[in-house]
Amino acid sequence: MKPHFLHISAALIALLFGSSCTAADENIKVDTAHQRNPILASIPNDLQLTRRSKQSGSLNGAIVTPEQISSYPDTPRHVEARKKLDKSMQKGWGNWNAQHPRHRLLDALYGYSRYYERQKVELDRVEGLYKHISKAQRSLLEHQVQYSKKFSRIDGLLKKNQELCDNIVQHAMEFYEIGQDEFQKHVKTLEASGKLADKISVSQALKHYVRDWTETGESERRETFSCLMKTLNGLFPERDGAAPVKVLVPGSGLGRLGHDIARLGGFDVTINEWSMYMNIAYRFIEANRGRNSHSFYPFIDGWSHHATEEDMTRELIFPDTSINSTSVVLAEGDFTTAFADKAGFFDVVVTYFFIDTARNLMSYLDTIKKVLKPSGHWVNLGPLLYGTGPFVQLSLEEIVQVTEAMGFEYLNTDESCGPLTFPGRKVRSMEAVYGFDDKALTKSAYNAQFWVARRSSKP
Template sequence: MNVHDRDLILSTLFGTSILYLTLSALSSNKLFPLLLVVFIAGNMIPRLRSFESLIGKLRSSTNSGINAAIIPTTSKPNSVFRQLPYQKREEIISAIKSLQLYATNNMKSADRRRRLFKMMSWRQQNLCKQAGYLEKLDIMDVLLKKNQLFLNEVVESSINAYEISFSDFDIIKNFVDSSSYRVIESLTHFNRDWNMDQSHDEFELGPVIKFIETQLSQVIPNADKPNTCIVVPGSGLGRIPYELARKGYGQVHSVEFSGLMYLFNQFVYSNKESSLANLEVYPYVHTNSNFESIADQSRSILIPQLQQPTNLSMHLEDFNTFELPDPGQCKNVVIVTAFFIDTAENLMDYLDSINSLVKPFRNSYWINIGPLKYGSAPKVELNMDELAHLRTALGWTDLTTINTLKQPISEGENGLYSYATDKHSLWQGYYGLTGWCSKK
């Protein structure tokens, strides 16, 4: 028993004992003090952290929606999962657990909204209710549960693909995910990567892919495509590698560090047989800020089911430790970094890793497009001029350089490009980008 629960129980026992003895002495109705004590004790139990933990586990089990019959109790020694390195196994299981806990965690936030709402006066609550606020919260609850249905599909697909058993979950016995922030972030990337409806200018990656393909066409002739290897680190949900693989390059390697992003990307190629409703996500139901209407907040994205190109290989890997499986098969290599280099804890490690990867090749190219929005604790934060100096110092020669604020990717654009931005929101996030194509 934890300290919080022990103190709460002792204080309740002491308080109710005093109350019972006092009321028994003052009241002629001997049943009333007993009923009051039982009522107080009953209200104390839900406040125990051990009780909350138990309810959370039960909800997780209920909401996961995973048919226990599909998961063997113990894994096969030679299962796909058991053949993976420990860190990859841990990342995959952590991702699966986060997916299972999504609805539980977000319904806690929904319950908190309702508790805060009830703190207003009756008149204030009634006015907001007439405006449709409670109806909106009910709609959000429904859509959160629909998101969980989709996540259950991803979990089931992943468990089957890796031959995961219940015993494999022991690798993360102390796993905690109380917010589902990483799952929510990954869901928003479906609109960035896999929104196939380009009629309303929703496809954020369009200009980025155009820049990459334009630079590739200038350095890799069509005849050399089969002899060219492309590496895309920080590939997210994988749209850029997918589009490049369709262009006929010999090898395209998608490298992603996040288990959640990786499993979502795999699911796009799972050819899951499911109802369309289960392959639909609602990425904007996690906040009530900056919306014009419920219709904007409840928009959905239909997840495509595609054939994985045969020349596309996917890697759950830290780019700094990634090695090409067979670099001798191609004579050209192109490293494509899109919205990636500013994610580094140590940008110099990324640069060293790029230089190491290109060593075996006759012709090496590096195409970059993205902002310079460094994280909270980077070891170095370089501006565009400093990066240009470093490229020269490391042996790269720039063939093309752009600052989209001065030279947009396409004529008529304003040079600002969004990243996981809801274009129907009152808040918009846009970046000017730095881009280059360099040869070594």
């Protein structure tokens, strides 16, 4: 997921935060598997970080009923994924350093646990700046809009968002079997070294609840998801539940696209995400899956582009639909290494706001080809917003030319997915909004590129 960009607990939630950007991890880090890959194939670029009827009271702190909680699915696919995950989380797997999956998990837990603390610093800074205006100016503002009271109101809402973060941490520690002693030891080590909790990665991961799992986010999902669903239905019009179509969605973020594909029926979906900030947020909602069971205040961290104070402080609830993970499994880790044993396995790979997040785009392309069955399909929709330090930055035309040389054949697609980008190439353009806040006085959108390419029938 670009941000170009849960399993067994009675925890509850309420979500958060802002900054319009493209994915989630603030720091470019390398999965332990990369230590065996000198090419550092797919380390996400840092561009990724820069991409209800109101019931009485807030849902924060509400008791989640047993009906809203699901244990981790026990299908063979889920069992296999869990075994791989448990193995990768062992300290003895690979080298123990900042790139180890367990280390990255502990870093993410640290980030969520310090959400309020990190946000309060910024709130105090904003409040301090207010003191620089004249007494007369302050008097006018206080009389007309009671400006200083906004600080205490937002402080209270930040604390409510911290409740959500605490529940995400609690669930993650249970799911990944992280004890308090281990976590606190990790926190002390980080604090002793002067390392601050990662505010940006936490806020971006939480912000994706808006895009993926709220009614507000539907305005951003509508056009692009419609194009993708129509395409998949067209590619696989007759599906057999006994032999479902195997779909891979790398860079899945908080997983909504994968779940919507699964809802079509006849698809077994594997979603893949590298960011532990994203993964523990997804694990939480996967386990605590009751519709409209959690609430949060996602826009209180940013003071710009609000038409009203109510827009800034409004509460959103999620998920906007119930979640069934039976046909969706999350495979955590680096896209280019997580599927080393899945050569020729998938019928279709759907890359959505993803391919430009690679450190090495060519390794992404190699992996897409590798995991597809002969004559399998690659469906892409997203921008080409390369981050800092990518090994290669191809134009759209160059991507088409290179992948055709790799054995991909570009297919005709429905004009409902936008006009052709340029003559002679079967690639379409469509506007894809990526801003999180549908009421903001600004708009962030990409001229996203859509195509369907078929892998060569040769093994």
